[in-house]
Amino acid sequence: TQLLEQSPQFLSIQEGENLTVYCNSSSVFSSLQWYRQEPGEGPVLLVTVVTGGEVKKLKRLTFQFGDARKDSSLHITAAQPGDTGLYLCAGGANNNDMRFGAGTRLTVKP
C-alpha cells in the first residue's frame, strides 16, 4: 500500500504571503497529482506531474515532482483568500489506483 504523507496538516497565513506544502512517500509513482477541495464539494484536479524533476506552473502555483518520483511540493506565491481549501496529493502506478494523502488545510486571511 502506497502511503502519502502531507505536511503541514494545517496552515493559516495572511493574504500576500508565500507558502509551500509537501507530499512525501517511500514509494515511486508513475504520476502524482494535486487537487484542491472546498467544503461540500469534490476535489478538483490542479495538475499532474509525471517526470522526475518536473516543474509546472499554474498562475501563482508552482508544482515540483522530486527527482526520484517519491515526493512533490506545491508553492503558492502571494496567497489570496480564494486559495483557501484542502490541498490533496494523490499518487498512482500506471495511472491506476490513485491513493490520496490526508491533505493540507490552508486558510488565507484577508
Place this chain on the structure above:
Amino acid sequence: EAGVAQSPRYKIIEKRQSVAFWCNPISGHATLYWYQQILGQGPKLLIQFQNNGVVDDSQLPKDRFSAERLKGVDSTLKIQPAKLEDSAVYLCASSPLRSGELFFGEGSRLTVL
C-alpha cells in the same frame, strides 16, 4: 460537458440500516472510482471499475459494502448494515481510460446515528 452526478447529496440513517448511493460518470469515461472521505482525512479508495469489471476492491469492507457498475456506465454503492464509523462523504470519480486524471462528483454525505 456534464460532470459526475451523485445522489443523494445527504442521507441520515440509524445503525444497522441499509443505504445506497448512485453515481453517473462523465459520458465516455471508462474508469469509475468510489472513495470514502472521513472528516479530516483524505479520500480512501474503496473500489475501482474499468468499464463494468472490478480493477481493485482491496479496501472495500466486503462484509457490508457492495458495489456494481451495470453496463459499464452508472454505478451503485450499497452499505448493509451500516455502522457508526461509516459516517463519511462517499465520493464518486471517473476518468478516461488510462488517463489517471480523476473528475469527482460533489459526494454523498452519510450520517449514521
